[in-house]
Amino acid sequence: xxxxxxxxxxxxxxxxxxxxxxxxxxxxxxxxxxxxxxxxxxxxxxxxxxxxxxxxxxxxxxxxxxxxxxxxxxxxxxxxxxxxxxxxxxxxxxxxxxxxxxxxxxxxxxxxxxxxxxxxxxxxxxxxxxxxxxxxxxxxxxxxxxxxxxxxxxxxxxxxxxxxxxxxxxxxxxxxxxxxxxxxxxxxxxxxxxxxxxxxxxxxxxxxxxxxxxxxxxxxxxxxxxxxxxxxxxxxxxxxxxxxxxxxxxxxxxxxxxxx
Amino acid sequence: xxxxxxxxxxxxxxxxxxxxxxxxxxxxxxxxxxxxxxxxxxxxxxxxxxxxxxxxxxxxxxxxxxxxxxxxxxxxxxxxxxxxxxxxxxxxxxxxxxxxxxxxxxxxxxxxxxxxxxxxxxxxxxxxxxxxxxxxxxxxxxxxxxxxxxxxxxxxxxxxxxxxxxxxxxxxxxxxxxxxxxxxxxxxxxxxxxxxxxxxxxxxxxxxxxxxxxxxxxxxxxxxxxxxxxxxxxxxxxxxxxxxxxxxxxxxxxxxxxxxxxxxxxxxxxxxxxxxxxxxxxxxxx
Numbered sequence: 334x335x336x337x338x339x340x341x342x343x344x345x346x347x348x349x350x351x352x353x354x355x356x357x358x359x360x361x362x363x364x365x366x367x368x369x370x371x372x373x374x375x376x377x378x379x380x381x382x383x384x385x386x387x388x389x390x391x392x393x394x395x396x397x398x399x400x401x402x403x404x405x406x407x408x409x410x411x412x413x414x415x416x417x418x419x420x421x422x423x424x425x426x427x428x429x430x431x432x433x434x435x436x437x438x439x440x441x442x443x444x445x446x447x448x449x450x451x452x453x454x455x456x457x458x459x460x461x462x463x464x465x466x467x468x469x470x471x472x473x474x475x476x477x478x479x480x481x482x483x484x485x486x487x488x489x490x491x492x493x494x495x496x497x498x499x500x501x502x503x504x505x506x507x508x509x510x511x512x513x514x515x516x517x518x519x520x521x522x523x524x525x526x527x528x529x530x531x532x533x534x535x536x537x538x539x540x541x542x543x544x545x546x547x548x549x550x551x552x553x554x555x556x557x558x559x560x561x562x563x564x565x566x567x568x569x570x571x572x573x574x575x576x577x578x579x580x581x582x583x584x585x586x587x588x589x590x591x592x593x
Numbered sequence: 594x595x596x597x598x599x600x601x602x603x604x605x606x607x608x609x610x611x612x613x614x615x616x617x618x619x620x621x622x623x624x625x626x627x628x629x630x631x632x633x634x635x636x637x638x639x640x641x642x643x644x645x646x647x648x649x650x651x652x653x654x655x656x657x658x659x660x661x662x663x664x665x666x667x668x669x670x671x672x673x674x675x676x677x678x679x680x681x682x683x684x685x686x687x688x689x690x691x692x693x694x695x696x697x698x699x700x701x702x703x704x705x706x707x708x709x710x711x712x713x714x715x716x717x718x719x720x721x722x723x724x725x726x727x728x729x730x731x732x733x734x735x736x737x738x739x740x741x742x743x744x745x746x747x748x749x750x751x752x753x754x755x756x757x758x759x760x761x762x763x764x765x766x767x768x769x770x771x772x773x774x775x776x777x778x779x780x781x782x783x784x785x786x787x788x789x790x791x792x793x794x795x796x797x798x799x800x801x802x803x804x805x806x807x808x809x810x811x812x813x814x815x816x817x818x819x820x821x822x823x824x825x826x827x828x829x830x831x832x833x834x835x836x837x838x839x840x841x842x843x844x845x846x847x848x849x850x851x852x853x854x855x856x857x858x859x860x861x862x863x864x865x866x867x868x869x870x871x872x873x874x875x876x877x878x879x
Contacts, residue, residue: 368725453710460670461708464779465722465769466698468691 352552356470357544363468363475373476380445381477382484385438389488390495392437396429397421397496401503405510415514421500422519426531430493432579435538438485439571443546446477447567450550451560459551474547482539489535526590534582538575545571618646619682621777621809622667627676627686629662636662638855640676644777644809647846651820652813653877654852660813661705663852664781667811668700669693681776698722701770701808702779706786707762709754709769715741716750719769740768744798760791767798771806778802778810784819796822797835803846804828817878823847824863851877 363369404420450473453459462469497519505512549567553559620643627640636659644650652660665671666678669685678686680696688696709718717724719740720733728736741747744764754762763783770778780799784792796819802808804827814820822835824847829836838844843863851859851866853873859866869875 456706456711457704457708458710460665461702461704461710462721463670463694464668464697464700464702464704465725466694467721467725468694 353544353548356474356548356551357540360470360474360478360544360547361540363471364479368471370472370476373472374479377476377480378484381438381442381480382487385441385484385488386491388437388441389434389492392433393425393430393492393495394499394502396433396492397425397499397501398503400424400429400496401500401508405504405508414508414510416518417500417504417508417510418497418515418518418520419522421515422497422523423527425496425500426493426523427527428531428579428583430496431489431531431534431538432575434485434489434492435535435542435575435579436572438481438488438538439542439546439575440568442481443542443567443571444564446543446546447550447553447564448560450547451553451563454551454553455556455560469551474543474551477547478540478543481543482536485535485539485542486532489531493531526586529590530583530586533586534579537578537582541574541578542571545574620645620679621648621681622811623677623679624666625677625679627666627673627678629659629666629671629673635674635855637666637673637852640857642850642857642860644811646809647807649803649810649812649823649844649847650850651823651847652811652850652852653817653820654815655877656815658852659855660815660852661781664702664779664811664813667777667779668697668702698773699775700777700779701773701775703763703766703770703781703783705782706759707754707766709757709762709765711754714751714753715746715757715765718754718765719772721769722773736772737768740772741765743771743801744768758791760787760794763787763795764798767795767802771802774806775808778808780810780812780814782813782815784814784816792816792819793822797828799823800826800835801828803844805830807846820849821863 400421401417405414405417408414408417408420450459453462453473459469462472497516500519501512501515504510504515546567549563549570553563555562622644624640624642628635628638630636640663642650652663654660662671666673667680669678669680669688669690673686676686677684681699683696685693685696709715710721713721716734716737719737720728723733723736738747738750741750744767746761746764746768749757749761749765754765757765767783783799784795787795799810799812800823803810803823812820812823824843826835826837827844828834845862848862849859849866850857851871851874858871859869859874861869866874867878
């Protein structure tokens with residue numbers, strides 16, 4: 334009995350991964366062939382980009398502030414509070430900026446994509462779209478993926494900038510240290526590989542957020558209760574996958590650009 | 594299947610369409626031994642029938658018997674596990690989804706609850722296909738108004754689906770299905786959940802479409818009175834409303850399919866249906 338359950342669960346998992354891979358591949362390929370829905374891409378870019386700016390800005394600012402508080406407390410034991418700027422800058426740009434932005438945007442947008450598409454499934458709007466000769470993956474999924482990848486890239490830059498600013502705010506007004514020293518340390522020790530590492534990750538996260546959100550939305554079954562279930566699954570799997578892929582990306586990027 | 598010969602007289606068509614579907618013509622839709630199951634016993638089993646040009650087929654059966662599934666198989670929204678489905682002469686049972694989209698643009702489908710896009714207004718809902726095809730705004734406005742005039746809802750042009758009643762939504766859905774003058778119409782319980790007066794309005798529109806354009810169609814319903822109204826009425830263009838056919842006459846292009854537990858147990862005319870000795874059919878009619 335228990336073996337059967339494990340077997341069925343494993344089969345279900347493999348089937349879901351297979352379905353997701355085919356779905357994501359099809360959505361990605363649609364980017365390179367007509368018809369392309371530019372207007373939908375613009376609308377989605379506005380929803381994802383402009384709509385997420387405030388939460389990304391605030392989370393970035395306070396994460397940078399917390400980093401400065403924590404690092405200054407530890408670094409002061411070694412008389413090295415002067416490197417707070419370097420610590421905050423590199424941590425925000427290489428790791429926390431991309432990952433936190435990804436998770437914040439996943440919470441806001443993967444959920445909205447899953448619930449929106451899920452509602453369309455249960456009210457037969459997706460079937461209606463197919464019956465009208467329009468490919469829902471091309472019309473609904475591909476624009477969201479394209480918009481999410483491009484907007485997450487810029488949102489990460491915003492989060493990085495406000496994170497460093499938040500760290501600077503804490504350094505100057507709470508830790509009463511020199512602001513010029515903080516910002517010059519943050520700037521001088523920044524290398525191109527750090528920036529590349531920080532800006533490659535949101536490309537993956539953007540793809541994960543939109544593809545997972547749409548995938549679970551379009552798989553919705555079971556009415557309004559099913560929409561709720563899809564929304565939870567989308568946020569949970571997108572967030573976990575962002576962290577897993579971040580780990581793999583970091584491994585690869587550290588191999589390609591080893592620390593000096 | 595039907596054993597009793599047709600005795601009801603066909604009514605002369607005032608619009609010049611064929612009096613009865615041409616049996617020799619290539620069918621618009623043909624099912625051959627179609628079966629489908631969803632993780633359990635078959636929902637439909639060994640279904641075979643065809644729809645001739647100009648023919649209206651009414652699929653009858655109780656709720657949950659697989660009527661909507663059958664309709665979704667016709668335009669490839671669902672794929673059969675076994676059997677062959679020909680749509681406009683092309684085998685679609687295993688056709689890739691990308692190749693199905695152009696075929697689907699030649700059909701019109703009215704869903705059970707209308708399935709209007711709730712983020713778009715009536716104009717954009719009705720014009721959905723035309724917008725995708727890049728038709729000019731002026732042309733879209735003209736054709737949308739024409740389609741809305743057909744369903745007598747021109748005043749809803751700028752409204753959103755949320756502000757429409759259930760019956761109005763169905764009528765807008767009919768307008769959306771008709772705007773490109775499809776070669777096949779699929780109606781999925783178009784009167785389900787509506788009050789009798791609104792149901793009659795919807796049936797009148799379907800009769801009007803049938804008699805005006807002669808588009809072949811498949812209509813799924815569990816409401817006998819709707820099915821019989823379709824078969825015993827015609828649209829009078831002069832009076833601008835549906836009128837009953839003379840006593841003893843039925844529309845020759847409107848025929849019936851009856852499903853029982855996923856199996857097709859009847860295929861024939863109203864007269865054959867009323868004379869059927871099948872126990873389930875008799876019980877269903879009563």
